[in-house]
Amino acid sequence: MTQWKQIQQLENRLLEHVDYLYDDNFPMDIRQGLSSWIESQDWEIAANDESMAAVLFTNLLSQLDRVRLQEQNFLQRHNMKIIQQQLQVKYATNPAVMARVISTCLREERRILSSACMQEQGPLEKSLQNSVAFERQKNMDNRVGLIRASVQLMDQAVKYIEDIQDDFDFRYKTLQSRDPRPNSETMKQEVTRLQEMLNRLDFKRKEILSKMDVVIKDIDDLMTSQLNPELQDWKRRQQIAAIGGPLLTGLDQLQSWFTLTAQSLFQIKRQLDKLVELVVKVTYESDPIPLQRPQMEERIKYLIYHLIKSSFVVEKQPCMPTHPQKPLIIKTGVQFTTKVRLLVKLPEVDYQLKVKTTFDKDLPPGRVSRQFFILTNNTKVMDIEDYSNGCLSVEFRHLQLKEKKYINGTKGNEGLLSVTEELHYLSFEACFTVQGLTIDLETCSLPLVVISNVSQLPGGWASVMWYNLLTDEPRNLAFFGNPPRATWSQLSEVLSWQFSTFAGQGLNREQLTMLGEKLLGMFCILCYSILFKENIPGKPFGFWMWLDSILELIKKHLLPVWNENFIMGFVSKEMERCLLKDRRPGTFLLRFSESHLGGITFTWVEHNDNGEVKFNSVEPYTKNRLSALPFADIIRDYKVISDGVVPENPLKFLYPDIPKDEAFGRLYNSQPSKGESAKPFLHLELMSYSHASTTPLSCQSPEPPMTPGEFNMLNEHLCFDIDTVSLHSLYILINMYYRFMSCC
Template sequence: MALWTKIQQLPPGSLQQIYSDRDIFPIEVRHYLAQYIEEKFWSDIEPQVDNPQHEQYIAGLVNSLIAEIENKAAVVSDSEYFLTKLKLVEAAKQLRIRYGSSPIQLFTLIRDRLAAEMRLVQAAGSDNLAGLPNLMISNNGAEVLQKVNILRSRTQGTAEDLRIMESELESFALQYHECTKISASLQQMISQPNAQQQATAAKLQKRKEILEQNLNQKLAGLMQMRLALGEKLKETYQLLAQLQTQVLDEELIKWKRDQQLSGNGATFNSNLDTIQEWCESLAELIWLNRQQTKEVERLKSRLQVDYPPVVADVLPQLVQEFTQLLSTLVTSTFIIEKQPPQVMKTNTRFTATVRLLVGGKLNVHMTPPQVKVTIISESQANMLLKSDKLGKSGETSGEILNNSGTMEYQQNTRQLSVSFRNMQLKKIKRAEKKGTESVMDEKFSLLFQSQFSVGGGELMFQVWTLSLPVVVIVHGNQEPHAWATVTWDNAFSEPGRVPFAVPDKVPWNKVAETLSLKFRAATGRGLTEDNLRFLAEKAFRGNYNENTNSMLTWAQFCKEPLSDRNFTFWEWFYAIMKLTREHLRGPWVDGAIMGFVRKRQAEELLSSCLCGTFLLRFSDSELGGITIAWGSDTGEVFSLQPFTSKDFAIRSLADRISDLNHLLYLYPDIQKDLPFGKYYTPYQDNPPSTNNGYVRPQLVTQIPPGFTGHSYPNTPQHTLMQSPDPSRDTPSVASSYAGSVATTVNTHLGSNSNMDYLDQLEDLNLDNFDIMGYKS
């Protein structure tokens, strides 16, 4: 609760900016659960609606938070804190009603509150930040806030100067009017002279001279005030331009880059709400200073005087510069908050969210704008960036269903955005291929366009933004190569590039970092230095020198097949990552799978170990395969034919290891039940019958006799054999592996007759089983 401790040291009333009496997440909850909230909600997770793991984690977190509130309310003293108790009970009730079906919204709300608290502490001074986590707030946050405060103070100062100038102008107008009346009276007296009027005329003439002298002084003062005000506004413009450059070209560009890297698995702690606050402050300040500049121009027209030739009038140009600054801010803050999928399959639903960061501040939501989505090719994206227009009247490269929507304003978050939840790519128009190019190398982008006015129609804006590169596929087998294209682009694209240019070769250490990020995001644990060294040797086809940072080419990465193989490096890596994510995540995260080790190295490691020691390594010869290697009492090392996803869909890795009694120790000397026991499927003596009345069989993995390295008198040796993948009749590399895996079908029917047994198996309708020479 370090953050809450710091918050309580701020001046009274600071938290009124964040919490209110009618808040659905009251300050009492924040206070009584301070430690719990900071520990649980300062997480690395950036909630993603389409990520089931995030949804499950966040739902559990929100439910536990509500339970904590209820528990805290139960222990609060009725006599001393009765109102607080009621507040906590009501808060728990309302949170459950409002966010029970949408926990991600509550998770985001709480994180936004924590971020707002951090900004308050940060704005109070750097001394207050000791011991606080540097999360969601940019290192430049305090500097930006300080500059915003300075500019706000300057804007208030020029507003006061403008008020004084207008007051002086009104005084000048009154005196000028009086002087005009005196001049008219004198003119009349001169035309009708008499002795009595001569004395009056002399007084009036004296009065006129004094007024004219005062008017000249006031006019000079007004001109000086206008010049000084113009210089102040010019300086404010320069400061605003510098701050806007920092926010847009540094902070927002960094956010976009982090968003792109998150597509490769990098942690994405989005600070978009903070950036929106900065942009809203910029929009407000630019608009106010633009209005002040126009007002000074209007006052000048009332004076009806011109500057001396030696003095430059900066104000007319300054109005244009403020307008251009606002235009840049508006067009730059029309962003894609949630990117569409970068590997997009035709006729498959996908989502995206677009947000205008300054929409609320400029009251764009008063007339909600429409947003249209189209898909364009790489060449069309180039044309758009060069001329700000698409050729041939908005030509596109495909047809998207449900591609228009209206931006909506959320009052509680002050966000103007539109979420496209049911888009679908129906058609795609591809360019002609050159050389070795394939459809999975071709990049497209989604173009989001809108238009709206601000200032009551005073300014009209046409805005657009491009998504990250998208690869369009029509079949699942195109997915691995498509992800190679996307991964390379996300990792190695450079700022300000021509769409969608990427380097043809990059240093291996950058590739290694990317591979580890991808693997960690998919499986829960990244790659070690040994893993990456193994991958380098494979990617460079054995020509890797770790003392030099070799350059890996795009062709080596995903175009050229590996030595003596019919698949590429990326295809091999992608298949391993997919297998681990879907079937091996737990043991991999626990460190029970060595994985990235060559067959010869595995044999060297096991040859000196106790009989029955084994390790798991990813197959070099079979895509998405993992094999078990074990040592025998003769020193010989055997490798089991690789298991694939199809095998693990039948029986898990842990259960298969449990079945094989000759496997005793996970390398180097860990009793196998320790790492794998928690993943075993509980054994059922009386398996339940299925709905159709048949008894469900239990499959038990075995290997043929003679490959265990020693015998076990109590181990049943059945002749019922099955390959891990029923579609394979023979091992893929027969000389490398210890035959087929045998799978015992245990039906618990109690018959001793071979023919009865065959009949029972036939009743079980088990296809692809070779039963004692008969084919079922």
Template sequence: MAMWIQAQQLQGEALHQMQALYGQHFPIEVRHYLAQWIESQLWDSVELDNPAEEAKAKRLLDNLVAELQRKAQLQGGEDGFLLKIKLGHYASQLKSTYDRCPLELVRCIKHILHSEQRLVQEATNVSVGGAMDTLSQRHQQINQAFEELRLATQETENELRKLQHSQEYFIIQYQENLRIQAQLSSLSSLPPAERTQRETTLQSKRATVEAWLTREASTLQKYRLDLSEQHQKTLGLLRKQQTLILDEELIQWKRRQQLAGNGGPHEGGLDVLQSWCEKLADLIWQNRQQIRRCEHLTQQLPLPGPMEELLSKLNSDITDIISALVTSTFIIEKQPPQVLKTQTKFAATVRLLVGGKLNVHMNPPQVKAIIVSEQQAKALLKNESTHSESSGEILNNNCVMEYHQATGTLSAHFRNMSLKRIKRSDRRGAESVTEEKFTVLFESQFSVGGNELVFHVKTLSLPVVVIVHGSQDNNATATVLWDNAFAEPGRVPFIVPDKVLWPQLCEALDMKYKAEMHSGRGLSEDNLVFLAQKAFTSSSNNPEDYHNMTISWAQFNRESLPGRNFTFWQWFDGVVELMKKHLKPHWNDGAILGFVNKQQAQDMLMSKPNGTFLLRFSDSEIGGITIAWVAENPNKPGERLVWNLLPYTTKDFSIRSLADRISDLNHLLFLYPDRPKDEVFEMLTLVYGNAGVITVNVSGRFTTPNPEPSGGTPTFMDQTASPSVSHPNNFGVYPPMSDAMLDADGDFDLEDTMDVARHVEELLRRPMANQWSSQQS
């Protein structure tokens, strides 16, 4: 209800815009009397483009009608009688209007609430610090420019009416002059005396009229020239305003939409853009009609001078302006997926921001979608190709634009498209199929002004990478991320720099990571230094050393990391997938350090008490996380070592959670730096659950392999802990390990041993009750 209280305090144009949101489709009285209930409903949770959401929308409609009926029944007394009847009528009206299309009610109310919020925010115009923020200043400048244009258009309208009245009077006087001349011509039949008298009077009258016509003709010509100059100035203001809205605001919206593909903030503000574009369309059309009326007046009364050329130029200019507006405001509201898998359903929505204002919906246009290659997109933008040749076949690729009266939007919702096949071009050099870019082209044709102007409009989607198998998704996502992050506005399709500064890539990676974690905890300065070390095979811990370094596309996702069979991006994306699917709560809680290498882990843990552990991402395996901890060397009393478990992966966590696995390892006591593990992981288990997995506390009893000779480097072992910090066993599960289990690097061989988690999995496959009984006996 707080929003409605603020909305009622709007004034001037903002109040007028707020009132214009309501009508028969949704009466303002319903908003007023159900304000609290309306604002408490989860309207944004309904996906308008998903037919499966219709049941949810129907429940909201039924609840709204029931709430209105309840409110009506509460009205009593003489004063409440009329309100009771009115609210009951509105309940029946809304039920009748939206019962067959409940999603339209949701669309209507979402539009109203978002518009009210925008109007209130614009009216407030003050940030927390008391200073007007940049966005509000820019919006205020645009609104002031619209007011100037409105006044200028009104002034030319007034001047045009004066010109029309003056010209009509001029024509009347001109006709009077012709009548006098006709009378003079007819005097020859009169007697001389009478003829002379009448001739003198008529000639005097004709002289007076002709003198007035001569003066008035000059005045009319001046009026016309002055009016054309005013129109030229107005057209200049319109062009400037249109450039600001289309070349700055709309381009920024498209840029935000592109960054949203990398996890940036969702691109809002489209309704604001539509309101501006509609105002532009209205003003442009008014000025065009005025210029057309000027042309008509000039044809009606030709006068010597340059008016025909001036009006022809004005008409051409205003047509160019409206053409640019219409073609630029045919946009993609909801982009198709940028990684597009063949034989998979996908959706997209296109919208004409000026469709409602120009009454395009009176003859609803059809939109067609086709997929084109990068080369075909270049040719289309250079106007080298007027025929839209396809590079594949999209099923269900035709859709009629629908007008939604409640929101005033004209859009086409492609809900069930599917890419049946794709035709690839010859690849260049080392380029793989997941580096090849396509785009979905949407095109349509419609007319405005009673077929006065016909427009053929086209718009290209963001680049898409076509894959045929899920295994290609990782590399395709890399292509999309690089393009979204580093594409320049107005580029030739789809050119991106081959190299970028490292901080630029850091910004893109941080945006992606935060979006996938759904939290404000992104990549810290230390995390980014770790990533720089991995990308550049560097050992520097100084962030400043990387600020001016550049990273190439090849370093990002074409060349494998030294000694590995995967690229930098493949490693990073593996981390993101692991965290997103299984470890998000632990990251957001700060339990996972992650971006720490073995040497750093050793340096950090050696200063901590035995049993202190940390979680770090595996260097050797994609999407792996390992546990490192410090403990006594059982073969050398007094010596301490840092140990590392073999990495856990998505496959492991789909069977058993991280919290359970850590709980099983009794030798792990404190999460780095000094947090008791039970406080951290038991709390997270309570909050997020264990997906029904049985928890069994198991500790390991291992013999420790012989350490390195005196003076050597401590052995880093990818298996479980030293007995010196183990708690007493509940039951023995693991046999002692021999040196034969170690590989050449001192790590455990994955093929010859099993980590604690896998032992627990084996244990869980056995009949628990029988095993427990046998051990008790």
């Protein structure tokens, strides 16, 4: 099933996230019409390869032409023509941008599918979690709404006080302008009425101040007990999403809560200012406004200050466009992007809000051995996003780091931590001014790793994963001085996320169990240095290097097979034999090599006439071998050479008992190596061979090198008519070819 078909089967809640991915940059009509073709192209590589991007762009337009001409609906043909023209205008001069857009959409689709699976949770647990999250959001919506309603009612109360006061002021001044006759009955009645009005005015002033006090306390409690925890929860989820976890959502909802709360606070501030104006006109002994207003105003300013400061967040953590799935790793000399956002949206805010970014600002001396500076422009102005909900944000798209030069080449504290364990950060500063308040804003990125060579990328990603998995501290740069240990339940989840992010499908429960048994069998404790720095006992490589090479192999050469769940993966050799021994002859399974980096092998079972069970394994296929031929085709065309016997394919059933062609048939990319004509030709270069042996094939010694004479003979007969050559000669040629390929 294609990825797009899986997407269409999602529930409406997740489909809304999918809908958000597609816009004029990449219309959903194209995704729908060209779904299979789009998923078969490598957009991620094209995003960083101009020539490949140009080819894919041209092919995309050709595919659109084909679909448009086949479309029967006139309106649909018209719409597709418009879309085609828009794409040509937008991407003709820069097709790599289109490739980047499509790559991002496909990757986010996989993330959404992964979050829909949540294999570690049962339906009841997921249902309870969703229910709790919904109730929490509903409670927050209600509380913010009640505060806004209370503040709006206080506006009416202030207006009522103003009306009473205007009436009192008019009557008082009118009484003063009359001929004073203190003892007249009319005068006494008027004074009594004024006194009653003053008493009522005093009551209403005390009442409004009391209501304000209650609302201010309610806002304070809201910020402390709910709003700030919700923000911290989002930041924690951002950490998890950065290392491949569930899709990050909720920022727009947070902005709504922050904005409504800020509007309430500013409205109360204006109401207090209005009360001050009223005091200037009319005041009296024990007037509550001059007594209570200063303290209330300070509390309002304090709450506004903290609300605005906490609303300044990093929406997108620093990331190189060349490695979008591995944020928080920056290579010197390579551009990276990041984005900050203000969660408070006020119409009266001065939108000329300049944001300055600094690298390792105020970092304590001796904390790092290397120092860097931002080579490109590090100041930009925040602006309103027209295409979103109108948030105030700024995206730095072209930042670049350069390492500082040292006198005499000395770096001071070099050697305290490795390059990939040394943590740095980006800070962002701005000055926010509104309604007479000036607030200095500052926020910072999550700790990031700076590398100088792509070979350091796996180690850097290991550090990013370990940090964000095990701590929610925003800036613990000394973390790797004594990194904490992880439990298997924690580590297994993040490892499964890696397969979901990079290979499109996470590890199932059985694969995680096998990997856990393998890992816990190698190590007693799961600590950072053992998993990511030290070699596996008896091997020249470490656990993470081994697993990362498998991820790379799947991503580049095994995706179709992996996503069909045909690779058992992490089964040990012992378990492999237990699984195969009772199966029909020719039953085979696929697993990752334990002895080679980035290798996959298969083992099949045979039964001798005397009932003895025999297991046969092949040398692992690595990226070099898989670059020439798809793995499904290798399974189809695999042959075993036996003396005097025509080569045959011993692979019959994929474990447990699926006929090979039934399992892999739809994944075959080329025609079988043996044609179907009357006089077929055997194309040796399309076939994989092993020599039959009484020992497992993985244990065989290599054939001797081919002589020049043998090579010339083989070169003359690489393609021959089977009917004109003897079986013995055929075997000799195949044997020579196999030896030739082994030498290569």
